[in-house]
Amino acid sequence: MVTEARRPPLPLLRNRPSFTTVGGLTLVALLIVWLIVNLVKTPSDFAEIFLIGLTTGCIYALVALGYTLVYGILQLINFAHGDVFMLGAMMSATVAASVFGLTSGQSGVVVWLAVFGTLIIAMAFCGTLNATIEFVAYRPLRNAPRLAPLITAIGVSFILQNVGLAWKGPNYIEVVDVLPKSQVFDIGGVTYTWNKLIVVLITVPVLILLVWLVERTRQGKAMRATAQDMDASAMMGINVNRTISFTFLIAGALAGAAGLLYALYVTNVRYDQGFQLGLIAFTAAVLGGVGNLPGAVLGAICIGLIQAFNEGLTWHAPGSDWTQSIVFAILILILVFRPEGLLGERTPEGG
């Protein structure tokens, strides 16, 4: 009666190279050809644009990580995240100018201390704001149909935009210009300025801190457990509500850091910029694989580079008019053809 399993299994349902794979590879190949042609035509421009893309990519990474952390734990696209970032930028601008009294062009040690102080304040502000939003708008809906918190997230996003509008008005606000623009190096006409390097220098420690927090600490373990299985974690004695609040706090703090960097690097902010940048950062998170921390950083840098190449290169680049469309096209293509992202794995089957 006992039947032994026979081997080898018939590989009937193994994937053959499908239309999507071929199409995707063709697209990537064309992209590479385009990049190489540009590199050959204008090598020094190419290198500088690459460095610009890396810098914006860093800012995107900080925002994208917030999306990924929240999505990982609640499976919620926190549409309000970009607006938290925007308020963080506005807060940074205000604190830097009014509290620390920085003025454009100022330099010296006092600038560094002030920037550091502003960073702490912006991170604390955005973290608290984000955790409050979760408490007020998402927590009561935890057992509601999935669409309910998604809809409140959109609502909160609009509310925050209007808070920014009421606070700073409908126009761009100027931010003090304190990051030095002197050169770090100049190799064969390729210049790299300090303000770009500072963005990287602030981003990297924050990222390391985050990884340490998630991988090594108790709270981080609780976060990962809750992301895996909320009910089981609750049964194991993890305070799920506190863990979720903590996640929003961290995500908000990252957005605050991004806000500060954006404000100081770009030196202007407007109330509706958060939503747009948030969508770009979300695309980055999806590109890297939602829920995957290194993925979010990789995705963000890719998006930063794509944006910079599109806007900066001269040979057959669509130009800044189309940046938004290109980013969304990437988002759609990724979601449709590789929803697990570049680094993600397919979700284990549920249902």
Place this chain on the structure above:
Amino acid sequence: MAIRRRTGFLDPVRERVEVLERRVLGDDAGPVARRTFNRGLSAVIVGFLGMLILAPLYGFSVAAILAWLVFVVLYVPPWEVIPRVGRFVRPLLALSLAATYPFYALNMFTIPIFGAFPDVATGVKMLVFAMMAIGLNIVVGYAGLLDLGYVAFYAIGSYTVAWFASIQFAHQNIHFWPAGVPSSLPGIHISIWLLLALAGILTAIVGVIIGLPTLRLRGDYLAIVTLGFGEIMPQVARNGDDFFGTGFNLTNGPNGITPIDSPGFGSFTFLAGHGSFFTPDRLFFWTAILLVLFTVFCSLRLRDSRLGRAWIAIREDETAAAAMGVPLMRTKTWAYAAGAFFGGIAGGYYASFKSATFPGDFFFNISVLILCMVILGGMGNIWGVMVGALFLEYLDSEGLANTGAWLNSNLGLNIDVPKYEFGIFGLILVVVMLFRPQGLIPSARRKAEFEVGVHDEPLYNATHG
């Protein structure tokens, strides 16, 4: 999951009402008598409160009393008990009230805070948005797919009408039954009536094209992808006057396409009207009512059909629906196409009414506005969605400005209220979702759903066909 009964501050009132009801009707009154009694009571209370507020402010208004009487006739008597014709009484009464609105709009009373009743041109906008909201309701309310890019369909409808009823393609000279367009005018000029049908069909086709790759995604991913399409659309419209330097002018860029032909017959156009009776606004208004009627009719028929049942089944439990032989992808795509169809017609009609279409009309805000209409009114219930749409579009075009003016003059503030329009709509979304997720006028079904929650585990591994 247990059904949580919320205790509210109105509970003592409710108890009193029940006691009163027993005293008047006796203990064994039927549900119809009880409902009529309750409705009569609330009508009296509304009338009394209304008078209390209105009379000292504006004096006695005949219009207000008449309006109250109409409300009583519409709301209180148990019309539905009349066999066969009973269920048509309320809709027909409401319809005739709406159709005659242009005649009494100017004689209506002033509502405190909100100000005067909307004028007829605003009425057209309200109806157009009602049509879009009912269309979106098919996607969100019936099939449970969150579409954040509905504005894309509105845009496609608008541009379809704009291309084929204006001088945009001036090197062409095609005329096909346009109303009141001299044959010497360059460009393509096709009858608006045909174009509305074309706009609906084209938009539905685009809906299918967008839907096929994306509808297999889980609900929240679908939301963000539709949002992406909604964001790409105005950018294409804005940059479409010179596609990547090819010189081809599709959309006339930020300047938009204007003027657009007006609907009409032969040499008679809506824009010119006819005498003091057929004013342009009235003509557009009545046509808009017909379009809304058409939308409501189709939407109701669809809800009660095989397809409508399949949509609701998918919303409730995808896996079970698929196991019952419902093809998920195809059925969802139909919902998408049907929703898009009405969005396209509404967009096309609106473009013809405004005689213009601009890229700036199609931002994400508008998608959220329409979504807000559906949610405020009550997902899944056509009447609720219609009320939500009429009210929010009224706020959008007149109400908020009036309210702001009232606030500023009476409270001594200086706030530009319409500037915060979308913050207010965002607040409405949050408040409705937190406190009354079924909306103001819920469908019985949706109400039940929000009380118990649903199985909402998506079907991961299946390739739905």
Place this chain on the structure above:
Amino acid sequence: MADLLRAELLRKEFGGLVAVDDVDFTIPTGTIVSLIGPNGAGKTTFFNMLTGVYKPTSGKIILHGEQVGGKPPHAITQRGVGRTFQNIRLFQTMTALENVLVGMHTQLKGGIVQSILKTPKIRREEREARVHARELLRFSGLGDVDEEEYARNLSYGDQRRLEVARALAIEPKLLLLDEPTAGMNPQETLEFTAFVAKLRADRELTILLIEHDMRVVMGISDRVTVFDYGEKIAEGTPAEIQKNERVIEAYLGSGATAA
């Protein structure tokens, strides 16, 4: 007797985990076959492959001589496979009648345009569908239940019965029941067992049953298959299975700790 369904070397892996390990399995036409095994033995995964919810990693599923493995659920349903779910998955806020009508989805023809126009054909089709749905409700023992009641308001036993009525509405040749008696009291279980026997007799159905209650399994099955750790460890008549060493070991060995 021909086989209605045959699975050949069917395999499912999740990541590195083998949930179903190259299983050969047949269901002869007109029989009641039971699938048993300890928790986590891969029964439900196997079931989900047969119904198209999961795509097999490798292997074939042959229904009426046609390879259906990897086809989407609705396509398999359309070929005459009806199912119920382990945890009842009715359309909660649809009425009892509507639930059955959704089951008839593939038999009805109404498209979008006809539905809006409500052509005479559609009217007739809807009317007949309702008559048929009421018959099914009666047949499944829901004759006394208000057909306009929301599914979620029905009693537990009635919900189970409604799930079967809904599955019957697709006019299946093969009916898959996933732990249909879970949560039932002995009396209800007994009634349900009789009902399953009646299904085969009256409607000439072939039935595959996942079941934990051994009285049900041994009472009505023609054949029993035992899974453990994703492998088929035994197959035979109820009497043979009861004596099988490996089965007893599997149940006492892993079953004791898992329970």
